[in-house]
Amino acid sequence: GAGVSQSPSNKVTEKGKDVELRCDPISGHTALYWYRQSLGQGLEFLIYFQGNSAPDKSGLPSDRFSAERTGGSVSTLTIQRTQQEDSAVYLCASSLGGQGLGPTFGSGTRLTVV
Amino acid sequence: EDQVTQSPEALRLQEGESSSLNCSYTVSGLRGLFWYRQDPGKGPEFLFTLYSAGEEKEKERLKATLTKKESFLHITAPKPEDSATYLCAVQARGGSQGNLIFGKGTKLSVKP
Numbered sequence: 371g372a373g374v375s376q377s378p379s380n381k382v383t384e385k386g387k388d389v390e391l392r393c394d395p396i397s398g399h400t401a402l403y404w405y406r407q408s409l410g411q412g413l414e415f416l417i418y419f420q421g422n423s424a425p426d427k428s429g430l431p432s433d434r435f436s437a438e439r440t441g442g443s444v445s446t447l448t449i450q451r452t453q454q455e456d457s458a459v460y461l462c463a464s465s466l467g468g469q470g471l472g473p474t475f476g477s478g479t480r481l482t483v484v
Numbered sequence: 485e486d487q488v489t490q491s492p493e494a495l496r497l498q499e500g501e502s503s504s505l506n507c508s509y510t511v512s513g514l515r516g517l518f519w520y521r522q523d524p525g526k527g528p529e530f531l532f533t534l535y536s537a538g539e540e541k542e543k544e545r546l547k548a549t550l551t552k553k554e555s556f557l558h559i560t561a562p563k564p565e566d567s568a569t570y571l572c573a574v575q576a577r578g579g580s581q582g583n584l585i586f587g588k589g590t591k592l593s594v595k596p
Contacts, residue, residue, distance in 0.1 A: 374527070403582050411588065412488075413528070413571070418582020426580040461527050467581070472518040472573075475527030 372396075374476035376462050382482045383452055391447045391479045395464030402445050403463040403473055404437055413461065419445065420467055452483045486511045486576050490587035497562055497594050505557040505570055505590045513577030517555050518584060519548050520571040528571055531557075562594045 375394040383389050395402050404416040415429035419439045430436070434452075439445040449456055459480050463473035487510045497503055509517065516535050520528035532541040534550040541548045545566065547558040557570055569591045573584040 401582065403584075405586075413573070413584075413586040415583045415585075418580055420581065426582050428580065429583065463527070472516075472520065472530040472533055473584070474530060475520075477525070477527045 374462055374464050374474055376460075376476040376479050378479060379477065380480045380482075382484060385454060385483055386451055388448065388450045389452055389481065391449075391460050391462075391481070393445045393447070393462030393464075393476060395443065395445070395462070396474060397443075399464035399466055399474075400442070401465045401467040401473070402439055403465075404445070404447050405461045405463065405475075406458045407461055407478070408458040416447070416460075449481075452481075454483050457481055457483045486574065486579070486585050488572055488574055488585050488587035490570075490572050490590050492590060493588070494591045495593070497559075497592070499563055499594055499596050500561050502558070502560045502562070504559070505592070507555040507557070507572030507587055508553060509555070509572075509574045510553075511574050511576045511585070512579075515575040515577040515579075515581075517550055518573040518575070519555070519557055520573065522569045522571055522589070531570075559592070562592075564594050564596050567592055567594045 400421045402419040405413045418426040434450045437447045459478040461478045463475040465473040489508045519531040522528045532548040537552045569589040571589045573586040
């Protein structure tokens with residue numbers, strides 16, 4: 371597709387349930403990023419994939435969060451045992467990597483934990 | 485600690501009234517500074533990347549400039565369609581290329 375695609379666009383889940391968020395990056399982009407945006411807060415880095423290198427997981431807030439990227443393309447962010455503080459917009463972005471244009475973001479998944 | 489502070493938090497302008505948004509940063513070596521525009525319900529849209537002090541980039545009514553401590557986004561003769569939240573982010577040299585440190589943004593409203 372022409373842009374970064376995320377699904378679902380909205381997700382309401384009960385506290386304690388697991389959720390999976392999907393990201394389809396721009397074709398050919400080797401770098402993929404996950405960020406979280408909470409109300410009134412800046413974007414918070416979660417995880418970064420670049421080609422075949424080991425992902426940078428330094429932003430994951432707890433071991434309930436994990437992400438994988440299959441075949442260098444689609445990525446899934448999984449949150450286990452969701453908590454109310456996990457409610458936020460989860461944004462995925464992709465880029466060609468290296469210096470140049472900044473990452474291209476998708477429209478995000480709005481997660482609400484009730 | 486690497487940090488980005490944007491000011492003001494909100495800015496209301498009349499159409500045609502030029503102004504500037506500020507992004508102050510503290511980083512252990514700057515790899516790049518990014519400006520994004522974000523409309524409600526959408527992801528950030530890339531505007532500019534700046535790499536070194538003195539660099540300037542322009543796009544339509546927007547011009548971004550960079551010094552060793554801050555960046556400005558100048559908006560000349562804004563129109564209502566320029567209303568959005570403008571985000572600044574820095575990428576630190578030596579840090580992960582994926583870790584852009586974002587400010588909280590400046591919400592710009594341009595009234596006709």
